[in-house]
Amino acid sequence: MTRTTTDESLLVAAHGIRKSFPGVLALDGVDFAVRAGRVHAVVGENGAGKSTLMKVLGGVYQPDAGTVRVSGKPAQFRSPHEAILAGISVIYQELDLAPHLTAAENIHLGREPRRYGVWTDRASMARATAALFEDMGMRIPVDVPVEQLALADRQMVEIAKAISRQSQVIVMDEPTSSLTEHEVAVLYRIIRRLREQGRAIVYISHRLKEIFDLADEITVMRDGRVVGGGPLCDFDRKAIVRLMVGRDVQENTRRTDQAGTEVVLRVQGLGLPGVFADVSFDLHAGETLGVCGLAGCGREELARAVFGLCSYGCGSVDLLGQPLPADGPQAAIRRKLGFLSEDRRSEGIFAQMSVRANATIMILRRLAWRLVGWLPAAAEQAELTRHTASMQIRYAGPNQDVRLLSGGNQQKVLLARVLATGCRVLILCEPTRGVDIGAKAEIYALLRELNRQGVAVLLISSDLPEVLEVCHRTLVMYQGRLTGNLSRDAMSEEGIMQCATGLMGGAA
Amino acid sequence: MNEPRTAFGRRVSAALDWRERSVFAALALLFLAVSAANPRFAALSNVLSILGDSAYIGIAAIGMTLCIIFGAFDLSIGALLALLSVASVTWAPHLQPVVGTAGFVIIVALAGAGCGLLNGALVAGLRIPAFIATLGMMYVYRGAAFMLSGGQDQRLDSAWFLSLANGDLAGVPVVFLVFVGLTVLGTLLLNRHPLGRRIQAVGNSPKAARAAGISVSRTTLAVFALVGVFTAIAGVLQASLLRGAQPGRGVEFELYVIATVVLGGTSLDGGKGSVINTAAAAVLLATLQCSFSFLAVNPYVQKIIVGGVLVAAFSMNYLRGQVEDWRKRRQQQRKEASV
Amino acid sequence: MMKTTGALAIVALVLATAGCGDSKSSSQQQIIGFSVYDMKYEFFQMMEKGTRERAKELGYGYQLHDQKSDELQMVSGCKSLINQGAAALIVSPIKPDALGAVVDAAQKAEIPVVINDIGGGGTPYHAIIISDNFGGGKLAGQYVVDKLGVGNGRNVAILKCEPSAIYAIRRGEGFKALMTSNGYTVVAELSAHSKTEEGYAKMKNVLAGTPDLVAVFCENDPMAVGAAQAVAEAGKTAQVLVIGFNADGVAIESIRAGTMAATVAQFPEQMGRISAELTDKLLKKQPLQFDDVSQREIFAPVKLITQENLSEASK
């Protein structure tokens, strides 16, 4: 644990930060200090608490316990604005710009330059923004509404907004996730210049290469706690990866059963410009195939393209032997392909509908009487109890709103919903994110049972132990390309992480 | 609360769940208060006439409840009501001898569905926000109503037509029975029919609905068609009561209908609502209106009272929602801690 | 959870206590129920004043219902008056065609129905006080002829109420009939929906279309007041005669100020008093003398009010 030094050069010092959300403890007593003129990298798996820590520093969340000191003085941020006034600017992963406003307006929102103290000085706003972009070496139009800019440009506008605030501490959460090589180089130059100006940069990224290029200090987090840190020179890649995944790596139970041989899903040369390219793999009956990779590597988009939620540029998808046309989810569902999104809240549950309604939403046509369309409550209840038994879903009553269930129970209801359609191939994105340990085990047991029944599962997950325990085989993606295809024996957390951080090509 | 064992037990306890039914509580309180002030208010004949009056806005409010649960508004139902009642009065003499009374009502309902589909097509096809599309169609339907009637009021008092709204079964006005029937139908459609589930699903989250294989555009067309049907039925019954149709009818009708739905507790953000509560809110507003004449309330003050009640009731939903969430979450935590 | 219905309950109780004052009329007294078109118009406020005062003078209880220009309210309001045990019903209907439901309910309760102005809708009412709208229109036309002589092609215009106000249509027809028979040409007939601001806007357009207009007849006073201001702004108050209908207070002042030339007065307060007297006779089973027995009509006089006889306009 790094000692908390109290000398003046400490711009921001957080001590003993705790933060919990219903059902999950996000931060468990975290100490974190940032020194002027240093780039401080923060690494850790998804869900390790990095983003939550930054949102606490940035004033979005208020900590349950612990204190935050800004250059020695204790500080309380009730809103991002107060954090900004205290000199801390945070660039969040999900961009937060007003789409209808232009780049110049977004950057100067809240602190518009004034002429004679009253009028917005649009000219100087445009000039300052153009100079900023020039200085950053970027050619982004200043007076075009942000919604018309490319994703990469929007990311750079977000970065420019933070920089222009003359903040002492600038936090960047996955800044390069949608940038091209050229833009990444520009970011490097900007960060180095900020460092010379004596500012502190907190840099969150999965790409170890970038960390080794830029950072002076590093903090490694896991499961809401700081598990290691200090000057970067004391660490090498393997040490960091081991810290990132270093659970007391007890030999978790690997899949012993054999997957089937019949190919149920064949994807050939799938590509979507700028997101993922040239992805090919086969999925066999009764097999669980993991797809790993760090945020922004294109695995979620790949899953959505296969299911038909978004279109793909080139390549083909064959389901159970026939080609699957890419014209929307209905066709895929009819052809027995199931899909659960990683964003349970906005693309999964129907929050204000009952547990029973959520479970049976996809099989209403089968349950309802032919002509009248009447949905007998008994038939629905029977369908629900059939799944409840196998998955031990705990809820107060079938008519209880789903939003009042715990994360684990909500996920089970969604699984019940998609399995009720009798799908032969199931695509799951982050099925156990924000799920308590007990529910996780039950979900893994369910996946094994499904495999036994011949259902194939494509598991998109960043929970490495889960992938090792549940998958027969694992693909790894880095910046839109398949960089690893590891069989069960070759699978290890370090191996996967090496491929995921783009360090070496993984052997098949 | 203890867990009722049988499915029926669970359903009854849900129905009587006092928090959901605060509109009924308000209705009972208002009725008792006014009856105390003027005993004649509680006379059976008066109660029946109140129930009859509540049907006209109530029936249209059922369709609007489905639309608001779906997450949209339909501002064109006032003008559509005028157009459909004028159309039904002009077509009646030719159609009724051929298809009979029931057939006639079905045809008018289908015409309503047709106009509803037009609204739905604008929203789903051209992706115009429902608010703008229906505001535009309001002007078009109003113009069409005046065109069809040449600006003049249409008159029709053939016996079969009048029996629609003025008949009564064992004393109870047929209109109210139709209203109760449609409320039950609406509730069953919402809770016990695939379309109702799809409407709630899209209202909760269009993205999740699409991922669950629900066709959002087809559901949009269905919802707006339903709004058209319920508006058509309300239009025919009003024409029957008033023995004719007026192209200028139904100005601000859509605003009162939306107020009734929100008074019933359906939230404007969509996703959750109850047809029965809307029906109770319709009866509550009719009772309030009737109580004004029983209590000889100054006509101008009446508008102030109705406005005040609406604003108070709308804030009530928000406050009640907060309290309910907090209590249910606390209950949930206690359950998880004990398990 | 009574707390959540708190606000609504309080409103109900306040309403009950506030209202119970005058509705506690002595029980044995017979109540006359009056359902009025819309209390927002001055004409009907005067009618209600006359009905109420005369009914109380005759020793009856009195109960008012405001239809607020809504046919549905008319039907439900009249039924609730019957349910309140009204011994007799007086109605000034917004929609005479829809009176059937009201008269049927009254017959079932065996109580007499007296219609006050607007129209009877061909229903079996006991009596109707009707002011001669067609005649009133002709009176206005006659005033123009008296002031300007024979038409020989000069232009006049008519501002009509909303198309659904069928009683007002007869006023316009009366005026048009007399004007055309005297050689005037009616060059424009536009609807201003009984709104003052629309009367103003339509008049400006009519003047733009026919600068040599000599007279405009508005089917009610709110539109006439607006039209008069439009004419004044064009500086043509001397050239254009602006005539209204109903003799609302606001029109009387405009005539006194000279912006309006004349208005056709009905005497709503007097009509109200007559309706109360007719109801009194019906309740006492006394015979009524009608001006037109077949239609059971009693004509209420209409009178032209100009600057000269302004005093007579006061009811």
Place this chain on the structure above:
Amino acid sequence: MNEARFWRWWDRYGLLAILGVTVVALAAGQPRFRSWYTALNLLSTSAPVAIAGAGMTLAITCGVFDLSIGALLALVSVTIGVLVPHLGLTGAMVAGLAMGGAAGLVNGLIVTRLKIQAFIATLGTMLLWRGLALWISGGKDANLVHVPAVKVLAHWGWLALLVAGTYGLSALIYYRLPLGLRLRAVGSSATSAWASGVNVNAMTLFVFAYVALTASVAAAITTSQLAIGGCNLGVSFELEAITVVLLGGTALRGGLGNLGGTLLATALLGVMRIGLDLANVKDEYQRLAIGLLLLTALALDGVRRARKEAA
């Protein structure tokens, strides 16, 4: 002219083109149309809607719909009518404006404190203001024809000044003041505005007060034009104001205000009404013509949105 350039041209000049075509057509068809009178009539009949439309444009840009401005127009007019004998004309008008602004703030407080959606909250206050107007005036219009200089605001000079002043002030706020930028930010994305330190509630309160003030100015003009304190004025005035903002092209999701569009749309509707009146067109056909105009505008907007998404 390829597809994209056409739409970009349409965004800027489409409405102007339709207005031009309508004026030319009417001028050709109606000899009377080609006169000074028409321009003056357009100004005096459309001034109230234009002024309230400016306020409503800012409101919709900030994501707020105010249905109560029609009833507010009547309430302010009645207040002016009642106060003229005590405070004189100017005093009464200033008091009326103040009361209108206060009513707007009440709307804002209901929406921000009770967390009710603007649309449904103002539906409630619409009834409140209408009831108050009738109650204060006892249902009788106060005739101000005897009040000296009551017609002051009816003069085209004042009308032009007030319309220009309102649009000038609104444009100043909208384009020149930081306030305008923050309003558009709140309408476009309230979370990003909050994160950038914009006080979202204050913006909502300002917008409600501003649209109420513009409605009060419209009330003062109407009161002066008709020389009455009218308790029945402004029926469906709010719908007219919302319609001209829609026709003017403000995207309904807020954040994309278009003051020029609103002014042009008001002029277009005004010109159409004058033309149809001159042609003595019956009421029902006038309604249909305006309905079809709005429908074509909607359809074009929908097609443009579909094109943009497809591209």
